[in-house]
Amino acid sequence: MFKKIILVSLIGIILSFLFGDEATEVIASLFGSLLFSHYRSTSHPEPTSEKLFGKDELKLYNGLDKPELYLSLLGYVFDVSKGFKHYGPGQQYNIFIGCDASRSFVTGDFNKDDINDEVADLNRDELKSLQHWLNFYKKEYVEVGKLEGKYFDKHGKPTPYGILVQKLIKEAEIIEQNEDEEKQKFPPCNIEWDPEKGTRVWCSKNSGGISRNWIGVPRQLYEPGSKSYRCACISEHNEKLAKFKEYKDCHNSESCILKE
């Protein structure tokens, strides 16, 4: 660093001797950027996601004890200072600051006494929602480390609980993907209810929000092991599959009136 300053000084003396005031201005700005880059590289290291926070340490990042606002989600710690209007002291989502309130991200329970990081018992949709929040924070904010506790051990490695939760989230995502594929193959029917005519289900090239070049006929689709069904539009070559049942008196019609 100091070698660079001496070099710039020497060049500065020669240039100002040759070109006068203009050169002095250029040299001043060069000094400025040199000093700034030195300040950046020594005083403000880039945030590292390797840092391991203790619970008490994380509590300090509340905008008061320390100027930054940090929150933890599934054990990942994010700097959300730029979202002061949401997370700052007295703001609506301040409850998330300085702790891991993973559960509240899906329950919407913002009562201080109910804040906790227990999520393994949540249902599939809630687990997927947690993953969405995690993706959101990874995209919108800087990850500054991990919280030692439920999700990461003192070496920053995932705990058995952390691994279990990741597995549950993955499973929830796979099931959702399978359901999406199933919906593409067997799109939901249109449905309407009229007090006089009753319920009508029917198929169209866009029913269930699935655009396709076939219409299909409405059938009751029973998932294996389930007693309930949903109305699905199926094309001719899937007619024989065991999981489909015809609606009563509705063999080959695109539209069926459901009889009680």
Ligand code: HEM
């Ligand atoms: C489970 C329930 C909820 C949770 C966990 C939640 C969480 C959050 C969080 C963390 C933020 C800040 C996002 C950021 O960093 O930019 C936010 C923003 C916001 N939330 Fe909620 N929220 C919930 C329910 C609601 C409800 C029911 C409403 C409205 C009736 C609402 C309205 C808003 C609005 C308007 C913003 C600000 C959006 C913006 O300015 O960009 N939230 N929410």
